[in-house]
Amino acid sequence: MSSSEPCLPGSCPSPGAELVAVDAHAGGEPGRVIVGGVTDVPGATMFDKMAHLATYHDDFRQLMLREPRGYPAANCNLLLPPADPAAAAGFVIMEQAEYPPMSGSNTMCVATVLVEMGMVEVQEPLTRFSLDTPAGLVQVEVEVRDGKARRVTFENVPSFAMQLGAHVEVPGLGTVTVDLAYGGMTYVLADATALGLGLSPDEGRDIVRIGECIKAAAREQVPQAHPHRPEVVGPTIACLTGPPRGPGADQRNAVVVSTGVLDWSRPATWTGALDRSPCGTATCARMAVLHARGELPLGQPFRNQGILGTVFTGRLVAETQVAGRSAVVPTISGTAWVTGHARYVLDPEDPFPAGFTVGDIWGGNAHQPGGK
Numbered sequence: 001m002s003s004s005e006p007c008l009p010g011s012c013p014s015p016g017a018e019l020v021a022v023d024a025h026a027g028g029e030p031g032r033v034i035v036g037g038v039t040d041v042p043g044a045t046m047f048d049k050m051a052h053l054a055t056y057h058d059d060f061r062q063l064m065l066r067e068p069r070g071y072p073a074a075n076c077n078l079l080l081p082p083a084d085p086a087a088a089a090g091f092v093i094m095e096q097a098e099y100p101p102m103s104g105s106n107t108m109c110v111a112t113v114l115v116e117m118g119m120v121e122v123q124e125p126l127t128r129f130s131l132d133t134p135a136g137l138v139q140v141e142v143e144v145r146d147g148k149a150r151r152v153t154f155e156n157v158p159s160f161a162m163q164l165g166a167h168v169e170v171p172g173l174g175t176v177t178v179d180l181a182y183g184g185m186t187y188v189l190a191d192a193t194a195l196g197l198g199l200s201p202d203e204g205r206d207i208v209r210i211g212e213c214i215k216a217a218a219r220e221q222v223p224q225a226h227p228h229r230p231e232v233v234g235p236t237i238a239c240l241t242g243p244p245r246g247p248g249a250d251q252r253n254a255v256v257v258s259t260g261v262l263d264w265s266r267p268a269t270w271t272g273a274l275d276r277s278p279c280g281t282a283t284c285a286r287m288a289v290l291h292a293r294g295e296l297p298l299g300q301p302f303r304n305q306g307i308l309g310t311v312f313t314g315r316l317v318a319e320t321q322v323a324g325r326s327a328v329v330p331t332i333s334g335t336a337w338v339t340g341h342a343r344y345v346l347d348p349e350d351p352f353p354a355g356f357t358v359g360d361i362w363g364g365n366a367h368q369p370g371g372k
Helices: 046-056 058-064 102-114 202-219 281-293 359-365
Strands: 018-026 033-034 074-082 090-092 126-133 138-146 148-155 160-170 174-182 184-189 239-240 251-258 272-274 303-304 311-323 325-334 334-347
Touching: 018 102, 033 102, 046 058, 046 074, 046 090, 058 074, 058 090, 074 102, 090 102, 102 126, 102 138, 102 148, 102 281, 102 325, 102 334, 160 202, 160 281, 160 325, 174 202, 174 281, 184 202, 184 281, 202 239, 202 251, 202 272, 239 281, 251 281, 281 303, 281 311, 281 325
Parallel strands: 033 074, 090 126, 184 239, 251 303
Antiparallel strands: 018 033, 018 334, 074 090, 126 138, 138 148, 148 325, 160 174, 174 184, 239 251, 251 272, 303 311, 311 325
């Protein structure tokens, strides 16, 4: 195994390559950041680079997110040279079931790693730079003290309500009223209280089951596509909302992330994991829904509490339009923490070059070794 051979464009990952990573979490949600070992990926835009990885090198995502290097709730971010010259860096987000165009917690992890690893020019008390994401350019501001990133605020891509008050028929639940919205990912949102949930950690298994069932029903009955990116279809992620627990928050939510590529015709495969953070893109989607209903004005802080009690603070800073429909420009603030540094390799004799999943922790979505 080499300690210096990088993955080259069109041949990543390759046996013998060494991947340099910094592990972090934002509000409890893990976000591994690959900072070395991949020179670049073909593509004129970061969306193109994401599509290239998904089409030709999905084994890279599987290698990082499945066992023995990953686990069901893991996320990974691949740092790349930006396609947009205005950006300090670019990155592609990888999750268990998809390559989301945008992620708030992962953006916080990436920004924190860039600052604390000295990969951008750092100024105290505020360091500002842009990041190139598959969803578009995002502006980032990091509060820095003594070289440490204390808080990350970023201006997300425009968010908007897609459909409000839709009714979907969910097996075992009956008729459920949902909202569909885009916050960097396409969400189906439902009221947790109406579903008998208080959004506490001990309800995790029920939240995941209900969220996956609602998402499957919404995909079938009220499918959505981004107006500028028709290939971005959904909903791919579910958000259940409810009242906050204790002071310091305006809402509590639980976001259900699928843990594999689902077979929508087989309910036994609808398994997922909870986002451990309040979820930045879910916060943006929720704010877009509230604004569309006239319940959240511009400039008002929106403190969103996750399943662990951690809080991301959102704010709508402008109104805009996306393909002729009303949209808002949100900002999200939160904190990420570095948890470790690692070097990952792929031994050419490793029998699991794309990792594996087993049904004990991956549920009905377990795959054959290699993740195929």
